[in-house]
Amino acid sequence: MNPAQRNRTAALLKASGYEDSPALTVQSTDGEIPHGRELSFAWLTGTVMTGLTSVLLMGAALYVSFKGQDTFSTAYEALQIVAPQPDTVTGIKAKTHRMRPVAQTRSELEIVEASIRESVDGRDMIRKQPFVRIRATLATAATALSDDVPAYDPVAILDSNAPIEGADSGLAANTQIYGADVEGEVSIRLAALPATLVPPRLISDRSAAEFARATVENLFGEGDYEALAYADTGQRLRELDTPRDGQLAGVVENVTAVPKTTTAEDAGLGRTERILTMRERTPLADTLSRNGFTPQMVAAVSATLRNILPTLDMPSGARLRILFGPSRVADSLIPYRLSIYFHDNAANIDKHAATVALTDRGSYVLGLAPPDIEFPEEDTEEINVNNLPSVYRSIWETARKHDVDDATTSRIVAMFAYDIDLTRKIAPGDSIEILQTAPNAEGRKDLLYVALKLGSTTREFYRFRTNDGTVDFFDTEGQTGKRFLTRRPVEGGGRLSSRYGYRVHPIFKTRRLHSGIDLAAPRNTPIYAAGDGVVERAQWVSGYGRYVELRHVNGFETAYGHMNKIADGMKPGTRVRQGQIVGYVGSTGNSTGNHLHFEIKVNGRTVDPLSVKLPRDKSLPASAEQAFEQTVAQIKDLMQRDPAPVTVAAIMGQNSRS
Template identity: 50%
Template sequence: MKHGIAIGKVSAASGVKVPTIRYYEQIGLLAAPPRTGGGRRSYDRKDIERLIFIRHSRELGFDIDEIKTLLALQDSPDQSCEEADAIANIHLVEVKKKIVSLTALQHELERMVAGSSHGRVEICRVIEILADHGNCQYHGETLSIGAINYVDEPALTTRSADGNEPGSRELSGAWLAGTVLTGLTSVLLMGAALYVSFADIASYSTAYKSLAVERRTAPAAAEGKTSRARPLLETRSDREIVVASVLASDGGSGMIRNASFVRVSATLATSQTALTDDIVVYSPETYIEALPEDDFSQVAQQISTDIVGAPSAEVSITYTTLPSGYVPRPTISDALAAAHVGSLTSPDYAAPDVALAYFGADASLSAGTPLVGVAENVTVVPKTAATGGNRAVSERVIKLDADAPLLDTLVANGFTRNSAADVQEMIQNLYRLSTLEAGSRLRILLGPSSSGAGLVPYRMSIYRHEVASNSDRHAVTVALTDMGRYVVALPPPDIPFSEESTEQIDVANLPSIYQSIWETGRRNSVADEVIAQVVALVAYDADLTRRVQPGDGIELLTAAPEDELVEQLLYVAISLGNTERRFYRYVEPDGTVAFFDEQGESGKRFLLRRPLEGGGRLTSAMGTRIDPFNGGNADHQGTDFAAPRGTPIYAAADGVIDMAQWFSGYGRYVQIKHLNGYQTAYAHMNAIADGITPGTRVRQGQVIGYVGSTGRSTGNHLHFELEINGRIADPLEIKLPRTRTLTSQYMDDLRQTVEQVQTIMEMPASSQIFHAAI
């Protein structure tokens, strides 16, 4: 939810004064809002609703502790209402007591006034009644709640209780009422003055202190109190280079050469940082064309996974036509021949008195570059947010297994390139620190950015590991100020460090699978084009708008860029919950590049399950439901996805428009016929796209209309129906066919490709590329 409402407007909208709002923030009734670049508080609509709730509760007489309890119950709608009922019943009893007491007071005062004669004091009815305390109805035993009887009484008259005319000694009721009201008014005015004086006592301005800036996060207060143990989850994030000898063919010749592959194995990111601030909103149409199917290029031809063995010298192979009179003899395969040639050139088989010249093992292209390992075992600590509307802070502790450049480490963990450079310059001026040594730890506190788009580092501390004492010593801490700059700060409170890296998870604000794939890819320096292909491959099998779950993981294998070649995706495996999908890049004999699983099915599905921009929000699944108009049970033969008015709607698959018109309660309606008896329908459109008429052929992902609420509808949404041979089917649950299945004549080649890829995934790494993000 976006922030941007000033405190003055919040006060006017909620009816709560500005000092009172600040007081509520201090005592914890209202969460402290984020601040603008100028240091001003910035509220949202939910804060106004919370203040109205608090004001109404105060007007009904609830105290602060009771209001805190009621707010906690409001934030947890699935809990029992018994506690709220008990609080209300207690106040109801108290109010009834006060009503009875005030009613008796009213009757007694009316009796006094009615008997007043305005004569001498000796016959004053008011004085007489006050002196006769035992007969006072207000103090009599008849006022106990259990003994009260409400009966009809004679009408009040101006006569005294004994029937005589009012005497001059009786007290003036008007004077008594005025005195009582004056006293009550004075008490209220003095109470209000004292309340305002003490309410804002802690909200005074102080001089800026850079070394105390980390207190602004207040993590202890944000977490709240819980008796539930936090589950622990091990995660990983590895990016490694694998070098192997591969056989590359080119017409009549071949070459056994060393090829580099990038292998990534990581759990999907559970937080979104500045790395993915610029990604576009998820839209199926954007990624439908990202798969390289039916796309042939020279780049695709030059990539080979035909593994011969471990890295060795390059060998050129020439293919020649055998003479016509040649008698075939027993032969060996190209792979065995290459292995034999490699064994002859290996130094292990060289003569002892012959020294051959070989490229130095330590003189690779990356010689002199510090190589950094990644923590393979990471513990994730789930964390509950204090309020449902605000993103909570999350702390990440990273342990480095090898030397790492400070700048790259900061960028990989949420710092922008500019802010990381500023932090590095600041640290270098104080400690001459540009490279983090193996064993060092980074302790980073992440929190919501001012824009609300993701998490930014609030505080970052570096700890150096002392081998002699096997302890971690604090080196430096920087923290983010309200002005958006990082300054040197005091170290945070000490915590015990685990042997593994750890990260707290804000379970209330996990990113979507789509956002997580992009975050994980960029943390591991995967090219954006490759990430887009991965999204396109898994979009047909998973709802990418769903939140990622701790433990979801991904594996990638790409061909490392070489000369002018771009990075190419060779293999992707993604695990979401209990579902795992694997896709392998396969080049058919005609040069067609596609991705298939082990069974030869392509990555593309025949049908889009959520055919609208952003995927929409599921509001009503297929099946029996309560009709929103008449309240009875009704058979819902489609699936409803809520989305803003005007959101583009896509054709779920290639087909021909069968209907495009207003259709009874469906409103503006489009029906498409597809191959093999499939038919889809789209209802309640705000408008049908131009050119969408019966008989028009459309392709998968083409815009056919826009979300609306026409016909028998209660709000903006897409009603999506799927029929297969005349029978209604659930588009979210049915197993959909793939657009392509590899023919049996190519299955042996595919199985060989799968084995080669798995061999590369299991080979020892030649080097571990720097990567220090979880």
């Protein structure tokens, strides 16, 4: 730049307001009068720190908003760092949220006793025998108790429901109830009455005539003697529409429980609270292990509470509030917070004793009490419809809570697998009843009876030993729960992606009948024969792709379409057995993804595989009906008896109703 250009540039800068000033300095002044060119390290540091703090706070807020509250510190809400304030409901909250329903939970494990008659070395003996009875509502949330249960697999269920073979299989499950109660053991010997023995009359001719006279006189209003003649004189009849205890009798119909509208991101598991009451003195560890606490969690909670509680045995009347929330590593709920309350008999109030809460690091620390509530008389649990497990997992969760061994649970599941879609969610109030023998020397308990109530339908199965020594379970009509066809013949059961009925075809976009069900599964997942039968076709069929058709007895047929591969040996005339692999899942033919198209035909017409009534696999012969009816009556008697005056702890090592 030449001098002329430099002067012109300087003039332009000066005209714009710029001036030639001293450089920036870290000195507080430059000469006697400051020129505004000082640089303050304190100001610069404060500005940078303020910016960094703002960025961190904004980032944390955005992280919580996008990822959800369960990935943030659960200790904040659980520990209640700030004193709890009264809940206030805004107009927006009142419109977008609804109160969660609270359901009473029933969890009874009782010992019932009965006098049993059995034959020992040719002699009839009568002795008192205990039985274990369980009555419980099905679990409405899946916890760590059922994290490792076997995956739902219809073929594996077939193996679990096989009859119990062996001549001695029914000895440990004797239900021959004697009419009177006995103490200890009584030996019975039967002998014929001597021919000379004449039993005395219980009613004389004179007393009979007096009874007849008094009855006749009473019918015509004479005398003060009253007898039952034609109708009950008591007020024991009731009109059907008469309210009971202020409530109208009847069953609510056409009601469906659905979650509130949420975004797809928020439609996962939610929080729920369970309230338990100790019916008698109970070790805390026992109750926690039956309510979703893993052994590691129980150890951590116990170590924390030992610092403030004199004992970890919960007294009778103690209350537990357990807050559950979603796990980050499993499809189940884990305990976020545990609060313990002891009952003050003098003041008749429940006083808060301790609270422990889960932190982000997986440890349990002491916290403040949650907001006060009014404790109910019975055990309760909040119902979050997003948390409701499948029928399959709920049965496992409930069984493990009551110490039912896994082999017995597998058999229970198998009994109902042919009539019930075990993959659907349960409804609040569904329940189960189980009757077992007391554990023997090896700790084994034999299953005698199981009843599953889903909605308004109850299904029952009774243990019965047939004349050939085989033990199986039959319903009240003498039929097993087995069907000769399975409804979801794919490994793992598959995911129901399309039902039977009219629909808009996903490829042709026209409304037409979907003649089967679609069970989505990964490519090459094994497909099994739904029942014993003969191969009719095993070839490529237009639209169905690779296709297998089986013919069964009594006019039943099954078809399997869109296979990726047909199993070796499948050709017309080949006999197959139930559970044998006939092919592998694929997407051949007119298909939009890997799935099995499964059809059932009856006399050449397609029916809905999920709802068609299928014939039973086995029924009791007519010769066994009387013995079976007697067994049913005896088991019903055990289910209706009052529990024995023996604590569960004395028999089972478990003394908590919870």
